[in-house]
Amino acid sequence: MALFSGPLPLIPVPTANRRDGEPVEKTPSVVALGGGHGLSASLSALRLLTQDLTAVVTVADDGGSSGRLRRELGVLPPGDLRMALAALCDDTDWGRTWRDVMQHRFTSTEGVEGSLDNHALGNLLIVTLWELLGDPVAGLQWAGALLGARGKVVPMASVPLTIEGDILTESGGGLRVKTIVGQAQLAVAAEGGNVSNVRLLPEAAPACKDALEAIELADWVILGPGSWYTSVLPHLLLPELRDALCRTSARRCLTMNMTNDTKETQGMTAVDHLAVIKRYAPEFTVDVVLADPAVVGDRAQFEAAVAGMGGRAVLGKVGSSTGKPVHDPLRLATAYKDMFGEN
Structure with a gap:
């Protein structure tokens, strides 16, 4: 049984605005x-x-469940978007339950190479909403409504991004520069050398309009x-x-x-x-x-x-x-x- 089933109160933030001499x-x-x-x-x-509150989330992930969905379906990687939604879930039994559902990962039976292995259910749910609605932002809004999210989650770009960078590594007694493509590979390769010349592909990818408006x-x-x-x-x-x-x-x-x-x-x-x-x-x-x-x-x-x-x-x-x-x-x-x- 939950110790507290109501929403957490917002902590009021005083501003310089005043009404009838009192802080608003x-x-x-x-x-x-x-x-x-x-x-x-x-x-x-x-x-x-x-x-x-608006969360603007990176869409360059190419590993794990997100990477598989991105490669197989050509969609934005949903993993980081899912995590942002889970962080904003309503602090009620309903919100916490749906947060746990979104974060649940499937594990195949030992010895079985299952197609759902390591997929987060929330990733599948988000991609389903995208396919039904044809709009990534609208799909995330529907997912947020399910969790009672305190805020909005949007992708930073309207297309999947690829991140690459150069790593300076030791080779044959000397140093050489190696280009690493992909967020997952870059994070691993960075352990063996210093990251430099990081870039996004496509270079002029369109940013999400909702993200730009929220920032403005x-x-x-x-x-x-x-x-x-x-x-x-x-x-x-x-x-x-x-x-x-x-x-x-x-x-x-x-x-x-x-x-x-x-x-x-x-x-x-x-x-x-x-x-x-x-x-x-x-x-x-x-x-x-x-x-x-x-x-x-x-x-x-x-x-x-x-x-x-x-x-x-x-x-x-x-x-x-x-x-x-x-x-x-x-x-x-x-x-x-x-x-x-x-x-």
């Missing part, structure tokens, strides 16, 4: 960009602050956390989306990961992470970079790097108390709430 509490319009577990962490926090109308845009090269950076590699992020009147926040040492970013510091963003999108500026003090390293150097991107560093303990390098939703929500309430 208004939830901000927020767009969160990313993919995978990083975006899920951000959405789990933001859903406590506002229902005017937002009060805040939040990029990250997530896999730096394959979940965060792609939003700045897609020309139309990058232009929208640079033009928007919304305030911009870059949320750092809870660890600098991932498969894709071995040996990199927090400052190196910022340098990647600045290298690929020099025109992209930020108002705030949110980070846990545990990951910033040299604080003065980090603050100087943030200032070089036009913003200021906000440091706060936002990590999980378990010691795992993941964000705690409530701590992250508190940090975002304080950030939203500032003039």
Whole structure:
């Protein structure tokens, strides 16, 4: 039996607007960009602050269940979109049950090579809605309605994307550059060398119109956390989306990961992470970079790097108390709430 069957209350965010001399509490319009577990962490926090929330999700995944559906049916990879919907599910028995249904994966009987093995039911459901409705955004809205999602989920592009990058590896006693094609392969190959020259294909792919509109109308845009090269950076590699992020009147926040040492970013510091963003999108500026003090390293150097991107560093303990390098939703929500309430 559920301990709490009603929806979680929204945490009011004070604004500078006033009515009859009293503060007016208004939830901000927020767009969160990313993919995978990083975006899920951000959405789990933001859903406590506002229902005017849009998740813009990467569509370059080519591994696992998503990769199989993409190759076999020519559809957008649904996995990261499914995870975003699950993070926004209504906090009731209904919402949590359908979240678990969406996340359920089939496992074939041992020794049987089944066609459903490792497929997430939610991926199949989303693709079914796409085929019936002929519209990826509409299909995601119907899936969101089933979960009672607190917010909207849209793909970053209207076509599947391919991410590729160059890896510098040791070979025959020397160094050579190897081009890796595909998000899944790039994440694995990055363990053996430094990632460089990351790019999206097709280069001029159309961005999702709903994503562009949401960014234009937002009060805040939040990029990250997530896999730096394959979940965060792609939003700045897609020309139309990058232009929208640079033009928007919304305030911009870059949320750092809870660890600098991932498969894709071995040996990199927090400052190196910022340098990647600045290298690929020099025109992209930020108002705030949110980070846990545990990951910033040299604080003065980090603050100087943030200032070089036009913003200021906000440091706060936002990590999980378990010691795992993941964000705690409530701590992250508190940090975002304080950030939203500032003039």
